[in-house]
Amino acid sequence: MNSFSYLKIIAVITVFVLLLLIFFLLTVKTKNKIPNRLFATYLIINGIDISGFFLADKITSYYPNLEIFRWTLCLLSIPLFYLYVQAICYNDFRLKRKHLLHFVLFILFNLVLIPRIYLGNDTAKKYFFKHHFETGEMMLFQSIIELQYLGYIIAVFIILKKYKSIYLENYTNSNTSVYKWLFQMTTIFVIAHYFDTLKNLLRYTNYHEFLVVINEFAGIIALAITCWFILKALNNPDLFKSIDSKSKNKSKTVALTDLENRQIMSQIESLKEHMNTAKPYLNPSLTIQELANQINVPVSELSVLINVHLNQHFFDFINQYRIEEAMEILKNHPKKDFTILQTLDKVGFNSKSSFNTAFKKHTSLTPTEYRKSSLL
Structure with missing residues (x-):
C-alpha cells in the first residue's frame, strides 16, 4: 500500500469521526442550541475539505466546478468559528442578518471565478487543475485566506480576553472551562493552520517531494484533534457556561x-x-x-x-474570604479531622488546583506548607 493510500484511509477515518461528533452536537440536549449548530456547521465545512483526499479525483473528473467550489468553502470556516466563539461565550448571542456579512468574501471570490473558471471550457479547467498554484486566482485566494484568518483569530482572542475579564468580575466558580476549551482549541487551530500554510509553500521550493510525507503527518494530526473533540464532547456534554455580553x-x-x-x-x-x-x-x-x-x-x-x-475582581474578593476561612480550619484542626480536600470543599472551592492557586496567591504558601508552619 503506497503513501497516498494511507493518506486516504486516514482522511476517511477522520471524516467518519467528524460525522459522529456532528451527530452528537446536533442531537445533544441543551438550552442554547446555536453554539452547537454553528460548531457542527464549522465541522461539516472542515469534513468536506478533508474529504478531498479521497473524493477529489472523482469530483474533478465529472464535476470540476463542484471541486473548485469545494476549495472555496474554506473561506466560510474561520467566520463560522468566530461566530461559534461569540455564541458559546455569551448566552444572549443571536444570529442576525448582519452576520451574513462574514460570508461576503466567500461570495465575492466565487464571483471572481465565474468568468475564467466556472464558465471556462474543459481545456481551461484541465489547465487550471494542473497549474492552479501558479494562477492569479489561486494566489489571490491564498492571500485572502491568510488575511482573513489573521483578522478573525485576533478578533477571537479579543473576545476571549473580554470574556475572562467579565467572568472574573461576576462569578466565583473558578472552573472557567469555556475559556480553557476555547483558548486551547483556538491555539491548536492556529498551529494547524500555519503548519498547513508552510506545507503549501513547499510547492514553490525544491523540497516539494516531501509533501506526501508531510500530508500524512498532517492527516494523523487532524485525526488526533478530531478524537480530542470527541473526548471533550463526551466527557463534558454540558461543558459551557455562557455569560451576558452586557455584564x-x-x-x-x-x-x-x-x-x-x-x-x-x-x-x-x-x-x-x-x-x-x-x-x-x-x-x-x-x-x-x-x-x-x-x-x-x-x-x-x-x-x-x-x-x-x-480594587478587586469579584472572583478575588470572594476567594479572599474563602482562603481566610480555610486558614482557620488548617490552623485549628489536625489533618485527621480535615484533609485538604475536605477543607477546600467546606470553604466553597470545587477543585484542588484552583484552591492551591488561590491559597498561594493569598499566603505565598501552599495549604500543606501553611498547615505545617502553623504547627511549629
Whole structure:
C-alpha cells in the first residue's frame, strides 16, 4: 500500500469521526442550541475539505466546478468559528442578518471565478487543475485566506480576553472551562493552520517531494484533534457556561465628594459585615447577582463597589474570604479531622488546583506548607 493510500484511509477515518461528533452536537440536549449548530456547521465545512483526499479525483473528473467550489468553502470556516466563539461565550448571542456579512468574501471570490473558471471550457479547467498554484486566482485566494484568518483569530482572542475579564468580575466558580476549551482549541487551530500554510509553500521550493510525507503527518494530526473533540464532547456534554455580553467590566474611577466617600465606606462596611456573618462565599457557585440580591443593592452598584473602590475582581474578593476561612480550619484542626480536600470543599472551592492557586496567591504558601508552619 503506497503513501497516498494511507493518506486516504486516514482522511476517511477522520471524516467518519467528524460525522459522529456532528451527530452528537446536533442531537445533544441543551438550552442554547446555536453554539452547537454553528460548531457542527464549522465541522461539516472542515469534513468536506478533508474529504478531498479521497473524493477529489472523482469530483474533478465529472464535476470540476463542484471541486473548485469545494476549495472555496474554506473561506466560510474561520467566520463560522468566530461566530461559534461569540455564541458559546455569551448566552444572549443571536444570529442576525448582519452576520451574513462574514460570508461576503466567500461570495465575492466565487464571483471572481465565474468568468475564467466556472464558465471556462474543459481545456481551461484541465489547465487550471494542473497549474492552479501558479494562477492569479489561486494566489489571490491564498492571500485572502491568510488575511482573513489573521483578522478573525485576533478578533477571537479579543473576545476571549473580554470574556475572562467579565467572568472574573461576576462569578466565583473558578472552573472557567469555556475559556480553557476555547483558548486551547483556538491555539491548536492556529498551529494547524500555519503548519498547513508552510506545507503549501513547499510547492514553490525544491523540497516539494516531501509533501506526501508531510500530508500524512498532517492527516494523523487532524485525526488526533478530531478524537480530542470527541473526548471533550463526551466527557463534558454540558461543558459551557455562557455569560451576558452586557455584564459590566470594571468602571472608571471618578472624583467623589466627601459625602459620597462616606456613603461608599458605609456600603463597604455593610458588605464586609454581611460576608463575615452570613458567609455567602461558602456557596461554590455564588455570583455577583446573587450577592447583590442578598444585601439588597443593584448589581451594577455592587460591581463598582468591589471592582473600583476595593480594587478587586469579584472572583478575588470572594476567594479572599474563602482562603481566610480555610486558614482557620488548617490552623485549628489536625489533618485527621480535615484533609485538604475536605477543607477546600467546606470553604466553597470545587477543585484542588484552583484552591492551591488561590491559597498561594493569598499566603505565598501552599495549604500543606501553611498547615505545617502553623504547627511549629
